[in-house]
Amino acid sequence: xxxxxxxxxxxxxxxxxxxxxxxxxxxxxxxxxxxxxxxxxxxxxxxxxxxxxxxxxxxxxxxxxxxxxxxxxxxxxxxxxxxxxxxxxxxxxxxxxxxxxxxxxxxxxxxxxxxxxxxxxxxxxxxxxxxxxxxxxxxxxxxxxxxxxxxxxxxxxxxxxxxxxxxxxxxxxxxxxxxxxxxxxxx
Numbered sequence: 001x002x003x004x005x006x007x008x009x010x011x012x013x014x015x016x017x018x019x020x021x022x023x024x025x026x027x028x029x030x031x032x033x034x035x036x037x038x039x040x041x042x043x044x045x046x047x048x049x050x051x052x053x054x055x056x057x058x059x060x061x062x063x064x065x066x067x068x069x070x071x072x073x074x075x076x077x078x079x080x081x082x083x084x085x086x087x088x089x090x091x092x093x094x095x096x097x098x099x100x101x102x103x104x105x106x107x108x109x110x111x112x113x114x115x116x117x118x119x120x121x122x123x124x125x126x127x128x129x130x131x132x133x134x135x136x137x138x139x140x141x142x143x144x145x146x147x148x149x150x151x152x153x154x155x156x157x158x159x160x161x162x163x164x165x166x167x168x169x170x171x172x173x174x175x176x177x178x179x180x181x182x183x184x185x186x187x
Contacts, residue, residue, distance in 0.1 A: 017167045023159035024079045030148035031075055035068045038141050044134040045107070051131070052114040052122060060103040060110070067103070071096040075152075090152070097149050104138045111135055 019025060038045075042065070049057045071093055078089035111131060114122045124131050151158075 013167055013169070016162075016165060020162050020165065020167065022079075023162050024075075024152070024155060026158070027148055027151035027155065028072075028075060030144060030151055031072055034141060034144040034148055035072060037137075037144060038064060038068060041133075041137045044130045044137055047130045048111065048134040051128065052111060054110045054114055057107060057110050060107040064100050064103045064107075067096045067100050071100065093152070094149065097145055101142055101145055104142050108135055108138050 042061075045061045049061055074089045074093035074096060078086045078093055080086060111134065115124070115131075122128075122131070
């Protein structure tokens with residue numbers, strides 16, 4: 001009898017089977033990573049908002065957090081378990097991704113405006129490096145969101161590719177298959 005796959009191989013095979021059943025998990029992971037990345041770097045955004053304090057900065061930061069959470073909820077409702085895709089929720093999710101990207105661009109524009117204005121421009125000294133970190137963080141966040149949206153848009157393409165991967169477990173014959181009586185008649 002052949003040995004069954006054990007350890008890491010079986011773990012990876014089970015994960016691949018789960019991914020074949022729910023290929024939208026890849027996009028969900030990207031969006032969850034974008035949310036966590038923004039949430040864990042929120043201190044940089046808050047400090048920058050408090051220091052620069054131009055109109056709309058706080059609202060843009062708040063809207064980004066709010067729509068990030070709502071976007072995840074819409075994503076989960078767009079792909080219900082064992083049902084067809086909920087297209088209105090999917091469209092709403094894309095609208096929320098666009099709003100989050102707009103808020104990030106708006107926020108970066110406000111930072112750039114504060115750094116380059118003619119009257120009293122803000123200089124980024126050693127103790128104000130969180131401003132540059134916020135600019136970089138917003139750019140990375142935007143890239144992660146675009147990757148997540150692309151993964152959702154390309155879901156039909158890579159779900160077909162995932163289904164072609166062989167995840168079957170080979171079970172060997174012990175040679176006594178002819179001896180088994182399946183007729184149900186007692187002898």
